[in-house]
Amino acid sequence: MGIIHHQGAFAEFVTLPVRNLHEVPASVPNEAAVFTEPLAAAAEILEQMPVPSGTKAAVLGAGRLGLLVAQVLRNAGAQVTVIGRSAGKLDVARSWGLTTARADGPELRPRSFPLLVEATGSPEGLETALRLVEPRGTVVVKSTFHQPAHFDTAKVVVDEITLLGSRCGGFQTALGLLKEGAVQVQPLISKIFPLEEGVEAFAFLDKPDCLKVLLANQ
Secondary structure (H helix, E strand, O other): OOOOOOOOOOOOOOOOOOHHHHOOOOOOOOOHHHHHHHHHHHHHHHHOOOOOOOEEEEEOOOOHHHHHHHHHHHHHHOOEEEEOOOOOHHHHHHHOOOOOEEOOOOOOOOOOEEEEEEOOOEEEEHHHHHHHHEEEEEEEEEEEEEEEEEEHHHHHHHHOOOEEOOOOHHHHHHHHHHOOOOOHHHHHEEEEHHHHHHHHHHHOOOOOOOOEEEEEOO
């Protein structure tokens, strides 16, 4: 819903087949359940490729999807570095014990990671990812955007880089992770607005350190 040629859920009435419903475990609050879809997308990576314990991995992009991917990879045993530009978002990653780096920082050396997940939401993200991934490494592409991405295909060929497109995932897997408490999502909620302040909520999303805004029918 709400992606390509399908309206979203801001209509006054929404009708869906019952088979589309997933039961949320009683122990998972509504504020956590809203992260089911992005968490499912994060966990899809483990369904698409093996990530052996100890794998040195980087997540490029410290938004909500990137921070969820980082937690999923760490749960799989990977050594994760979160790379971003927002100090506030990187602070969240550090509060979980994750290694962080500034996207423009001198500590990031080219060809440093065998696994790199690109979750910047920017056309420039893929070019940066290809610079940081090591030869014969894998770049998992999570970003979607309107503009075309431009990158050096010779880098992919010469260094034998694997590009893996990764989109949605299984909701049951995500709900299981939430039920087990395997990932933290509450720190990703920047603010909760009452439903009648929906316009203000969208404006709040433009703040640099904003991760997730919720609307509550209070």
